[in-house]
Amino acid sequence: MAPLPYRVTETQEEAPGVVTISISPLGTAIPAHRHGQFNMLTAFGLGESAISLSGSGPEGKLVHTVRDVGPVTSALCGARPGDVVGVRGPFGTGWGVEDGSFLEEGDVVVVAGGIGLAPLRGAISALVARRSAALEARTRSGNVCLVIGAREPQQLIFGDDLARWAAGGARVTVTVDIPDARWRGGVGLVTSHLGAAGFEVEGATALICGPEIMMRFTARGLVDAGVAPERIRVALERNMQCGLAWCGHCQLGPLLVCRDGPVVPYTDVVADLLVQRER
Ligand SMILES: Cc1cc2nc3c(=O)[nH]c(=O)nc-3n(C[C@H](O)[C@H](O)[C@H](O)COP(=O)(O)OP(=O)(O)OC[C@H]3O[C@@H](n4cnc5c(N)ncnc54)[C@H](O)[C@@H]3O)c2cc1C
Ligand code: FES
The missing domain is CATH 3.40.50.80 (Nucleotide-binding domain of ferredoxin-NADP reductase (FNR) module)
Structure with missing residues (x-):
């Protein structure tokens, strides 16, 4: 249940109110995900939201794309490189594309x-x-x-x-x-x-x-x-x-x-x- 700390490394505005944030683990990384699964992202002091993975990269990098609709997503969309967020996951089923x-x-x-x-x-x-x-x-x-x-x-x-x-x-x-x-x-x-x-x-x-x-x-x-x-x-x-x-x-x-x-x-x-x- 405890979220693992990740540092925001990059943010990109995709559309008004929609931001892609890239994060990297500060210590232990969560396990590998399948396409379509989601993480629970914590904005510390505000709460957690389910956010799907929109990408990943080397050294545990995770990418999520967030639409600002309320307190948690607003904080995630407003995060800056260097800020720390929490991550639990990955959860749920995927699209099933992995086996081709x-x-x-x-x-x-x-x-x-x-x-x-x-x-x-x-x-x-x-x-x-x-x-x-x-x-x-x-x-x-x-x-x-x-x-x-x-x-x-x-x-x-x-x-x-x-x-x-x-x-x-x-x-x-x-x-x-x-x-x-x-x-x-x-x-x-x-x-x-x-x-x-x-x-x-x-x-x-x-x-x-x-x-x-x-x-x-x-x-x-x-x-x-x-x-x-x-x-x-x-x-x-x-x-x-x-x-x-x-x-x-x-x-x-x-x-x-x-x-x-x-x-x-x-x-x-x-x-x-x-x-x-x-x-
Ligand atoms: C499996 C899953 C994957 C998701 N992936 C993404 C994603 O990739 N990017 C993204 O931006 N959002 C995603 N969401 C939605 C995201 O979890 C909610 O928008 C977020 O929790 C809202 O939290 P908040 O504190 O910002 O706002 P709140 O104040 O909690 O909610 C704002 C408004 O959105 C409604 N709401 C909150 N959560 C949901 C929900 N899950 N379904 C329908 N309405 C909801 C509330 O009723 C309220 O009206 C996903 C949700 C699920 C369940
Ligand atoms: S979120 Fe608790 S049972 Fe699904």
Whole structure:
């Protein structure tokens, strides 16, 4: 339960109110994570918040991308290099990209809304790298197809990564709800761009992260298009306290999201849960 101290080494504003912070262990590091897992980050004196890992690096470096919505996230977004935060984790389930089987079986379509791209960032980089390696080795690989949405252009995060993934062979569609005069990308909800994302339904795997309403309509749209529900994964979000399946705070129907999620297959149970309101 005790958080380990980490020093903030770098911060980067991604969009208004959204900051990526890189941290390194002051002593013992937490164990290695899988893409999609989350940590409990402590802003000392204020409390803890569940924050997904958006990256990692050598010597125990961890990267998290935080949206300022309240006391803890505001302190994390305002942290400066040299400040110390606490870390417990990693917790929960991941996207399951580590073994590479998704791309062996077909295309992978990744749909993200807003800051929902943060928990998918590491998984997308791993998929793009794996596909490049497969093509070099002349082995079979599906395509990586990304549909990334944001409310407005200025709220898009990870612009450099989007360019890097496209250069690495991913099919990247970026769309905003409200374009400005300079916007040259897609317009409209991510669901209206699924058909043009360029993926083959047979054998496809889908990874979805964003607001619940967006995940609900995206998952339904993919099922209607023919993607098998058990090959669709969504990321659930509930208020967390212990992160260890002890307190019951994150219960959602039969699931404890800190243990059984955040990444879950889109079963009938999950489809029903996605319409339930936060307790
Ligand atoms: C598994 C998981 C991964 C997450 N990953 C990220 C991430 O990568 N980046 C990020 O910025 N945020 C992430 N969050 C959300 C983050 O945990 C909350 O925004 C944060 O705890 C808010 O704390 P606060 O003290 O700043 O604000 P609070 O005052 O605690 O909350 C501000 C408002 O947000 C609501 N809220 C708080 N937590 C949640 C939640 N989990 N789900 C829905 N509403 C909530 C509160 O009800 C309140 O209305 C994640 C949450 C979970 C469960
Ligand atoms: S956060 Fe305590 S049981 Fe999940």
